[in-house]
Amino acid sequence: MDNQIIGASHGLAQTMEQVSIVAPSDLTVLIRGETGSGKEVVARAIHEQSPRADKAFIRVNCGAISPQLIDSELFGHEKGSFTGAAGVKLGWFERADGGTLFLDEIGELSLAAQTRLLRVLQEGTLNRVGGEHEINVNVRIIAATHRNLADMVNVKLFREDLWYRINVFPIYLPALKERKQDITALANHFSKRAAKKLGLPFIPITANQIRMLQAYNWPGNVRELQVVMERAAILGQGKQLNIEASLGPTFKGTAPLTAPTSSENNKELNSIDNNISIEPLEKTIVSSINNALKVTNGKISGEGGAASLLNINPNTLRSKMRKYQITIKYYPSDIQEGH
Ligand SMILES: Nc1ncnc2c1ncn2[C@@H]1O[C@H](COP(=O)(O)OP(=O)(O)OP(=O)(O)O)[C@@H](O)[C@H]1O
Numbered sequence: 597m598d599n600q601i602i603g604a605s606h607g608l609a610q611t612m613e614q615v616s617i618v619a620p621s622d623l624t625v626l627i628r629g630e631t632g633s634g635k636e637v638v639a640r641a642i643h644e645q646s647p648r649a650d651k652a653f654i655r656v657n658c659g660a661i662s663p664q665l666i667d668s669e670l671f672g673h674e675k676g677s678f679t680g681a682a683g684v685k686l687g688w689f690e691r692a693d694g695g696t697l698f699l700d701e702i703g704e705l706s707l708a709a710q711t712r713l714l715r716v717l718q719e720g721t722l723n724r725v726g727g728e729h730e731i732n733v734n735v736r737i738i739a740a741t742h743r744n745l746a747d748m749v750n751v752k753l754f755r756e757d758l759w760y761r762i763n764v765f766p767i768y769l770p771a772l773k774e775r776k777q778d779i780t781a782l783a784n785h786f787s788k789r790a791a792k793k794l795g796l797p798f799i800p801i802t803a804n805q806i807r808m809l810q811a812y813n814w815p816g817n818v819r820e821l822q823v824v825m826e827r828a829a830i831l832g833q834g835k836q837l838n839i840e841a842s843l844g845p846t847f848k849g850t851a852p853l854t855a856p857t858s859s860e861n862n863k864e865l866n867s868i869d870n871n872i873s874i875e876p877l878e879k880t881i882v883s884s885i886n887n888a889l890k891v892t893n894g895k896i897s898g899e900g901g902a903a904s905l906l907n908i909n910p911n912t913l914r915s916k917m918r919k920y921q922i923t924i925k926y927y928p929s930d931i932q933e934g935h
Contacts, residue, residue: 599644601637602782607775611638611767618765619645626702626762627740629769632819635740636700638769642738643696651695656688659704666709667725670716677726689722689733696736702762703743703754710755717761737762772814772821779809782818786825787837793826796834805839812843844887882920885913894924 604612618625619642627635636655643653661669668678672687688697705713716722717737721730739762748754772779783801791798801809814820824842831838888902895901897910906913916922 599640600785601634601641602785603775603778606781607770607778608634611769612641614765614767615641616645618642618767620647622736624737624739624762624764626745626764626766627738627769628744628766629740629742630771630815630817631742632817633769633771634818635742635769636698638767639696639698639700639738639740643698643736646696646736648695648736652692653696653698654688654692655698655700657700658709659701661705661709663706663708666706666712670709670712671722671724672727673725674727677724681726684724687722687724689716689735690731692735693733694735696738699737699739699762701741702739703741703745703748707753707755710758714755714758714761717758772817776810779821780806782821783809783825786822787829790826790829791834794829796829799829799832799834799837801837801839805837808839808843841887841890844883878920881916882922885916885920885922889922889924896924 601608601612615638625639625642627638629635629638639655640653643649656669667673668681668685668687670687670689672685672690673681675681675683699713716733720734721732723730745754745759745763749756749759772782780801783806787801788798790796809821809824816823824839825837828837828839828842831841884906885902888905889896892900892902892905896913897903901910903910903913908916917924
């Protein structure tokens with residue numbers, strides 16, 4: 597179940613077609629897609645459908661490499677080649693030899709690191725730091741980025757020669773908001789996974805809940821949906837999927853999918869861009885309190901109570917409830933509707 601690619605024959609059909617075209621070759625692939633959209637999932641699929649499937653798949657997060665250690669990370673080092681080099685260390689290229697090297701977030705590499713990477717890609721050979729022999733490596737490169745590398749080339753933040761070398765077969769991975777038809781299957785997949793992990797019964801998502809998930813923009817893409825479903829399963833404790841509460845804080849901060857009318861714009865919601873919206877503070881306070889009371893089934897104080905969820909004193913919560921005329925009497929029946 598874990599390696600399954602949900603939406604492969606729906607929202608990701610075009611992407612997966614490209615995967616099956618390029619996988620058998622040794623071509624370098626560049627996957628472009630927003631954060632959390634499934635770039636690593638696609639990279640693994642390419643590897644698994646390639647003749648290298650039984651060899652290593654090594655993922656490197658290019659954003660997490662210290663510039664001082666880049667040579668040692670790329671090429672490895674010999675024992676004693678610098679202070680702290682206690683033994684021989686294999687670099688990424690040697691570890692991935694015969695297999696696939698997945699350079700995730702390649703747009704985050706420093707210019708110095710780009711130069712080093714270009715060298716090994718061009719020459720196909722490397723020297724370990726402190727090493728005397730040239731080592732041949734046979735590695736298939738898959739790179740990924742959420743950035744527009746062409747723009748980065750224009751402003752000289754990304755080397756043009758490296759860009760040509762990695763942009764051989766580009767694959768575009770659509771954001772989740774562009775393939776909302778996959779949301780139901782993804783949500784059920786993650787709900788099943790969460791139930792298994794938490795030892796709870798699997799609860800399928802309802803039509804109402806699907807509408808709610810589809811009304812959201814998903815700036816964090818599939819990864820965000822995964823988290824929302826996991827939280828919904830925990831909050832629902834095997835009795836229901838508590839989607840509204842799980843989505844609550846995020847959902848309330850979502851810009852409407854259609855542009856607000858000017859009167860809405862002035863009175864209710866000031867939409868600044870696709871992902872940011874501003875509500876009157878009182879409205880946010882009231883909805884936070886309501887959400888906390890829903891999650892706790894109306895329990896105000898003590899462990900697992902709404903006050904502790906909101907990180908305020910129970911007396912402060914009671915006084916705010918009086919001030920905003922918030923009552924709890926309707927929560928238990930509301931929660932059973934399974935929204
Ligand atoms: N189509 C899919 N089917 C099933 N699970 C998916 C799918 N797409 C993404 N996921 C899951 O969503 C999570 C995020 O995916 P992944 O790590 O591949 O995204 P990413 O684009 O590489 O993220 P980042 O930009 O942070 O590197 C992972 O747990 C992955 O298993």
